[in-house]
Amino acid sequence: MTTYLSGIGTVLALELRQRIRGVAWYVLLGVFVALVALITVLLWLSIGVSDGLGGFLFSGILFFVLLLGTLVAPALSGNAINGDRDAGTLATTQVTLLTTGQLVLGKFLAAWLTALAFLLVSLPFLLFAVVAGGVGPGTIAVSVLVLAVELGVIAAIGVGLSGILTRPLFSIVVTYLAVAALSIGTLIVFTLAGMATSSEARTTTFDVASVNEDVPLPEGVICSPPSVTTYTVPRFDYYWGVLAANPYVVLADSAAGQFDADDQPTDLFTATAVGVRQAQIAPDLDATFDYCTELREEGSAGGIDSGRFPSSREVFESTVPTWFVGLAIHVVLGAGALVWATARTRTPAARLPRGSRIA
Amino acid sequence: MGEGIEVVGVSRSFSAVQAVRSVTLTAEPGSITALIGPNGSGKTTLLLMLATLLRPDAGHIRVAGHDPVRQPDEVRARMGWMPDILGSWASLPVRATLEIAGRMYRLPKSAARRRAEELLELVGLTELAAQPTRVLSRGQKQRLSLARALVHDPSVLLLDEPASGLDPAARVDLRVLLQRLAEDGRTVLVSSHVLAELDEMATSAVYLDAGVSVSAERIAASRAGLRPWRVRSLGADPAAADGADSTALADALRAVGVPAERISADHLGLLVGVRDEGDAAALLAALVTRGVAVSSFAPAFGELEQTFLDLHRGNRS
């Protein structure tokens, strides 16, 4: 066991020294810190030191780390294995006592740690957000953990594809496409599918025809005959499951649940989660608006929104969380990519991909 | 120091290309075995199979007493492989490269560090130890690659074209080093198509031709033909091959009984077809007896090169 781990450690150390170390890397981290600082200041200026500042800042920074992770991790991990083969260094490690599993795991850990560096350098800003207040300990723990796992998934997909596909440039591009499919593709599928599958909805309205002030209330109000309008509504409620696979939704949904006294979200996680979970609620296909009876019984026609539209908190609490399903899908994808890559890289090799050499 | 290499009837193809058709060879401990063949004859593919990287389609392989397919770890612990392409971790210093290679063979940290120092000394890279490997010249990279193959003190060494790109002095160093390694009882298998350098160090040779190892009989048969020997005498100016002196030497050759069709000339002088070494010795004695001032009398090609050329010629005809 310890020899197995120390083998992984050797690969990890080699990867960190060989692939990642360099001035360009530190420049990138510096630019990232500058951007996070800018976001912090802008949020501070726009929200002001209020209850909301801490929550929005914290969630905003973590979303930004996820964005940067999805942009940078594929480039760092997407040629980990086939790049070494092209450089002629893969085979020299394969003839040693390292196993293929150690090689792949070491490369995966190196890519993951590299992505986590972004989280690490944003720590001071996260601390500032926590000090500003309004961020619960549960939110901190869960969101940071889920973000770390999501970055690991991207690293695993990158390293996995670099072992599955032969050409480094191609595997980097496919890694970007895979990450984009999860981040943007799910959103596009959700939107288009929801719009394509629309239902006929009917609204029946009873309006007040006339009011006879001289007659006591119920009888004094004369109702007009019902007016019926029909229209089509998109059925997003069939497809909300698609969004569960979106990494941003996973992160938001996992840490959501912060509301203020007016039941409004106090961070971006909760705001995003409410927006996404809204889709779980099926539209009312046969709504009746009886303003006339209302007036008869209560003496006033309450506005359309009087108690009819649920608050953010009610939406959130009446729907189901999806983040663990999405996270599980991601972890299975990442682990599957690593297992496949290990099988493809194993030596002595029986079949080689077309046009590739072992060394 | 353990068992050598044993290969029987091995073949390997890459989809349509049959890279190795049928190779049978043995390499004994304590010897340097040359693996000779033209480009594309399957040398690298064969070495990859010996080095546990490639699975043979058929046949039987033993390296240091173990099967590379079924017991790769046993083989890897005892076998050092130097590839023909010189990959190195570009931004890693030379010393760290060797240390990490040692760690990959499960050497403890301190042992890996010590071994790296020894190897730097052995291949003469101590002065460059702190440089990143990307600054090394081709010859220096080659020496680093050799050092990496030696990091776990293997009993079997597989070297794929180790001398290509080396200057003459470095080749001599390599030869001396390989001879020393073989004297320790290691099995050394060296592939090359540059035959002059192998000629001086190889104790035995295996010829590969289009993926087939050439049988001993075919080699013996190829040796039965005439071999060109180069003859020069004092006063015979090579620049004037058809000049008076050269003609004088040719006359002398004919006078001692060499048929005219066995004498030819090239830009370096005269070539005489000779059946074997006894024949050559007799010819030399006759020339000297006639008073010809012979200054040079030697085979025109090295032994390996000659066999290589004969086999190749025999193949085409």
Ligand SMILES: Nc1ncnc2c1ncn2[C@@H]1O[C@H](COP(=O)(O)OP(=O)(O)O)[C@@H](O)[C@H]1O
């Ligand atoms: N991975 C591969 N895929 C397809 N063909 C290959 C591969 N490796 C080697 N070959 C072919 O097999 C033959 C032998 O190659 P190789 O073993 O490299 O020869 P050598 O080392 O003797 O020059 C060549 O024709 C080469 O093109």
Ligand SMILES: [Mg+2]
């Ligand atoms: Mg070759």
